[in-house]
Amino acid sequence: MWSISTTELVLDFDNPVGSVLMRTSLSKIPRVLVIGLSLVVCGMAPPETVLEQITFDEEGSPRTISGRVVVKAVDGGLLVQERDGRLWTVPAEVLQKRVTTQTPFRSETSKDMGKRLVAELDRSVAPGFHVTHTRHYTIVSSADPRFARWTGQLFERLRTAFLAFWKGRGVKLSDPEFPLVAIVLKDREQFSKFVRRGASFDPTTTTGYYSILSNHIVLYDIARVPGQPPAATSVEIRRRLSTAPRAIATVVHEASHQIAFNSGLNRRLSDNPLWLVEGMAVFFETPDLKSRSGWRTVGRVNRARLARFADFIQSRRGRGSLQSLVGSDRRFRESESAADAYAEAWALNYFLLRTRRKQYASYLKTVSAKPMLTWDSPEKRQAEFEAAFGKDWDELDRMFLKYMGRVRSR
Ligand SMILES: [Zn+2]
Numbered sequence: 001m002w003s004i005s006t007t008e009l010v011l012d013f014d015n016p017v018g019s020v021l022m023r024t025s026l027s028k029i030p031r032v033l034v035i036g037l038s039l040v041v042c043g044m045a046p047p048e049t050v051l052e053q054i055t056f057d058e059e060g061s062p063r064t065i066s067g068r069v070v071v072k073a074v075d076g077g078l079l080v081q082e083r084d085g086r087l088w089t090v091p092a093e094v095l096q097k098r099v100t101t102q103t104p105f106r107s108e109t110s111k112d113m114g115k116r117l118v119a120e121l122d123r124s125v126a127p128g129f130h131v132t133h134t135r136h137y138t139i140v141s142s143a144d145p146r147f148a149r150w151t152g153q154l155f156e157r158l159r160t161a162f163l164a165f166w167k168g169r170g171v172k173l174s175d176p177e178f179p180l181v182a183i184v185l186k187d188r189e190q191f192s193k194f195v196r197r198g199a200s201f202d203p204t205t206t207t208g209y210y211s212i213l214s215n216h217i218v219l220y221d222i223a224r225v226p227g228q229p230p231a232a233t234s235v236e237i238r239r240r241l242s243t244a245p246r247a248i249a250t251v252v253h254e255a256s257h258q259i260a261f262n263s264g265l266n267r268r269l270s271d272n273p274l275w276l277v278e279g280m281a282v283f284f285e286t287p288d289l290k291s292r293s294g295w296r297t298v299g300r301v302n303r304a305r306l307a308r309f310a311d312f313i314q315s316r317r318g319r320g321s322l323q324s325l326v327g328s329d330r331r332f333r334e335s336e337s338a339a340d341a342y343a344e345a346w347a348l349n350y351f352l353l354r355t356r357r358k359q360y361a362s363y364l365k366t367v368s369a370k371p372m373l374t375w376d377s378p379e380k381r382q383a384e385f386e387a388a389f390g391k392d393w394d395e396l397d398r399m400f401l402k403y404m405g406r407v408r409s410r
Helices: 031-038 110-124 145-167 188-198 234-241 245-262 274-284 303-315 321-327 335-355 357-368 378-389 393-406
Strands: 050-058 061-072 078-082 087-090 095-104 130-133 137-141 180-185 208-210 216-220
Touching: 050 078, 050 087, 061 087, 061 095, 110 130, 110 137, 110 180, 130 145, 137 145, 145 180, 145 234, 145 245, 145 274, 180 188, 180 245, 188 216, 208 245, 216 245, 234 245, 245 274, 274 335, 274 357, 303 335, 303 393, 321 335, 321 378, 321 393, 335 357, 335 393, 357 378
Parallel strands: 137 180, 180 216
Antiparallel strands: 050 061, 050 095, 061 078, 078 087, 130 137, 208 216
């Protein structure tokens, strides 16, 4: 039994690479969730399958949402999921009414979701939003439609490569229950405005993020050059982006999070160790912009992270580094250690994926089955890691460093 703390809700807080500092937050924390920090969970029942009307107090006025109850806390607090996949924590002290209907819970269609989001964003951000549907993505955008389409195609290719990668490793994934939504804003200024509406992080140096609560990716037209017309072709978009490799890597990184959290690899609001979640997203973040049909570069050596890891080993890495990385997310949360933690997480995932395939798959299975709103102790995290990869940390560390010492930037 654990209570939620804010640190479990925000990922990619400070993610500096080399000299570039990126702040990419994975999660927006609405007020209701902040109140919900004391929600204590005991056990997990399967989610309710009927739609309920939940009314709660939101800063003095009642608000009603329709959704299914995913978790019920011992004190009566609820975790509710709306039909678009959005999660709400409703603590007992603000819950006013719970009405059960006869209607089965079903995901909203991508068409309805697109229409509704356009109306909402036209009202709350600025008029001019439109929807681009690709096979699996709903892109709601105020950017040039050509950039929205290009983004959708990029995500489709990443999704195909992502699913094929795990299938090839015997990891069974499921189809997303909810449409995958990306909100693409026309420029940095509008993006900052959007982020400031509800998020708790500084948007000025952020390129994009994935929100665990809304399940949306949010980004802006990174191919837009101030004072110039939008890029007219996908070739022009690629040409412009070739000068901003970190921006595009961030977009791919966040899209990898979204697929992982929607295909059963990670579960939203459960204890996903950051060394795994972040190392994996970094593993996928090397974009393949040239290929139109596929994605040939999954798992390519991430040069920036490799360089950072080499530097970390040389000057800052102490004994027990693996245990601390695995046991707690602290190093990812603190700005002075975050870049090293991301680099080591990438390296550890790279090493394990290449040398311990079966063990990695079995560890993934353990993590993806974790209950929501329950946070593990460092001891439990380390024990689960040991169950998959063995108890001899020193030996693993030796082999890890030896292996990574031979990896070269290509
Ligand atoms: Zn991340």
